Amino acid sequence: MTGIKDVAQAAGVSVSTVSYVLSGKRTISSQTISKVMDVIDELGYVPNANAQRMRGGRSQIISISEPIRKDMNQIEFSSYFLQTVKHVKSAGYDALLLSGEHEAVDDIRRVGNNNLADGVILLDIETDDIRARRADSYGKPCVAIGYPQERRYCACIDIDFVHMGHMAAQRLFDLGHRVVAALRDLEMHYVRQSSYVILFRDAFLQRAEELGMTVMESGPVEYDTFDPQQYVEDLLGEKQRPTALVSQADAAILNTVLDALALANVSIPDDISVLSCGTYFEAELMKAPISEIPLEPEGLCTKVTDILIDAIENGTDIRGVLELIEPKYVDRGSVSKPRSDFLRQS
Structure with missing residues (x-):
């Protein structure tokens, strides 16, 4: 033998x-x-x-790289992962989760070079994402949900978060809002340069400035140090009282702000409009209906899977492909025109 x-x-x-x-x-x-x-x-x-x-046959497996990071939003994590698995399975493939963070590139290479998977999907993309930068070394087609700076070697599909930022500022401006509060997402997302968080924030602030709006951005937000009562008190104490709040925060943080507003007898949307952007409240428990320009896991995961399957089965070269999806506004009644007598209370 x-x-x-x-x-x-x-x-x-x-x-x-x-x-x-x-x-x-x-x-x-x-x-x-x-x-x-x-x-x-x-x-x-x-x-x-x-x-x-390794002799060349397909494995009928697609690897999904989604690093498990500290303080990650488990709702968003599970939403994107489960939707991806759902569509991968419907296409006749099994899914292999690669959850390592620092060893992510080595994991993807090992799986690809051994033909253990036919392609790879990258989730939770950072602005400077090493997984996207090294995609030419995987030996398999690669597609990312996200918008990394270096994207020559993989396809990238995402919501147009720049347009989302412009859209949020323009909508509030058109309703008559001129002074707006901006509640940041958790600070770790800015530190590690989560692409969608950075893209939205920068675009929103840029468009608001172009429109002549005043934006009062919160300081860093952390679960263990954020004081919603103090935050609301500071907003209401401003000489120019904000008539709208744009939030990137998750449900856990925003719910505490809604409670603090209620304790201060501030009504939504009569006294202050609240618009959440880049969140996914369809899957989270909110204390009040909040209008939203949301993430769209199902639509993105469907499109990403379709593009990757085409590359696997038809040999389509998807390197450098970029497709941005137009964001959608979901009206849940928390955004309206500003009330003049509320402004005079300041």
């Missing part, structure tokens, strides 16, 4: 090199991989199902 030593001798490499080619535990040149696999085919050496996959 042909053994691994026979393969190594015939290929002119060490036994460990053959082992690494089969396991993917170390980076091996494509030339060496090709030489070893040719010898394996010639000698008929098949140690396990892994080697069979």
Whole structure:
């Protein structure tokens, strides 16, 4: 029976090199991989199902890279992951979750180079995302839900968060709002440069400035230090009292602000309009209906899966493809024209 030593001798490499080619535990040149696999085919050496996959057949598996990070929004995490798995399964593939953060690139390479997956989907994209930058080394088509700076080697699909920021400012301006409060998302998202958080914030502030609006942006927001009562008290104490609040915060933070507004006898939307942007309150428990320009996990995951399947099954080159989806406004009654007598109370 042909053994691994026979393969190594015939290929002119060490036994460990053959082992690494089969396991993917170390980076091996494509030339060496090709030489070893040719010898394996010639000698008929098949140690396990892994080697069979490396012979070129599809695995019918798609890997999903979604790093599990500290303080991550579990609602958004599960929404994107479950929607992706749902559409991957409907296309006849299984899903393999790669949840490592610092080892993400190595994990994707190992899976791709061993033909353990036919393609990869990147979730939770950062502005400078190493997974997107290294996508040319995966050996498989790659698509991201997000808008990283470096996107030459993968397809990128996302909501147009720049348009979302402009849209939020313009809508409030058209209703008559001139002084607006902006509640930030958790500070960790800005520190690690979550692309959608940064894109929306910058675009909103830019458009508001162009329109001559005054924006009172909150300081850093953290779960353990944010004081909603003090935040509301500070807003109401301003000489120019804001008539609208634009929030990027999740439900846990925004709900505390809604409670603080109620305690201060501030009515929504009569006294202050509240608009949430880049959130997904359809899946979160809110204490009051809040108008929203939301994330859209189902639509994005469907489109991403379709693009990747086309690349896998038809050989379509998707590198550098960029598609931005127009955001949608969901009216839940928390945004209206400002009330003049509320302004005079300041």
